[in-house]
Amino acid sequence: MPAQPLELILARQFGDSLNMPVFLVDTEGNLLFYNEPAEEIFGLRFNETGGMRLEEWATIFKPVDVDGNPLPPEGLPLVKTLTTRIPASGSFYIDNMKGERYFISVTSVPVIGRANRYSGAMAMFWKTASI
């Protein structure tokens, strides 16, 4: 496995030091890292799962609207950022692996390093309440 670009290594370090949920994905949307506060949203532990391919974590992370209807992926902030390379934000409900439902706000930003190297995106979550 080739080493990750410096920007992602440092983004992971930054995310690891925060007490708010953070996801880090590569340009394809594969989940490279989620921090401890994000483990609660997933209901999984990073040490046990490691990174996850897009197809894998898309089956776990299922945003829904207030009535529990699944949201189309193209409307999600992280997906928007990955397709447009610009920041995006939004709020929705999430059901985790333990069956708990959270209302969360998400802001996602592209990771664009020196020489305009685009290497992925970082999403920060704000958990408003557990429902």
Place this chain on the structure above:
Amino acid sequence: MKVKIWGCRGSLPAPGPENVIYGGNTSCVQITHGDTFIVLDAGSGIQRLGKYMNPNVKEIHILLTHLHIDHMMGLGFFLPLYDPEVKVHIWGPDSGKESLLGNLRRYFSPPLFPVTFSELPHHPVIHELSQNTFSLGGLTIYTDYLCHPGATLGYRITDGKSTVAYIPDHELGLGSSNFPHDPEWTSGYEIAKAADLLLHDAAYNSKEYSTKIGWGHSSVRDTIGFAKMCKVKKLALFHHEPTRSDEQINHLLDTSLRNQDLDFEVIMCAEGDVFEF
């Protein structure tokens, strides 16, 4: 490929009777391969290199890792720059905003220095680098950014048979996760992996590092852990603290290697060292 060390001191030149073994000049390493002549960094050591190098060399490539003053303070004193017969190329990091030329001009202008680039017989040829692979003569060079304040590159130089990795300024403690067990998440791994010789920052002992986190440098212990992870064949510890005497550098090496079971050689890099592959 031949590698010669003209300076391996960090931060500030440190001449003096207590520093005769490891030398007092800041970063400068000469690499030669056939007719190809490369200089890694232009610290104060480049002055003696310019004075003693083969006068028949007519093309020189200076590869700067970054523009901290200890890595470029010797540039204006490099005699070949003033020789109309010699063509000098300067390679260095793309820092994003200011161009490499603009950054170099800040040094090559009053009040820091009396001579400007336009007053030299030939304006050096400037090449900006980020993550790149390129060739100079029979050498292939790979560069990428490293964890160190400001745009900073490492260089991986190979002649097809042997590889030398040059990472003089690098903070492993910040540029990694789960260190030293996860190469995928360690800054500099692609530069250093399986190198025959790794020249790497080892400015601090572990106690010093704990009070200097974020300053951009590594402890000897972290650097040995990195070299082990990268499976290098030989590690030369580089960027000695200007306050560290020969005696203290020897002591630091002795204590760092105590109880270590390593399958590669570790030395403290010294000015004048020559490595041939």
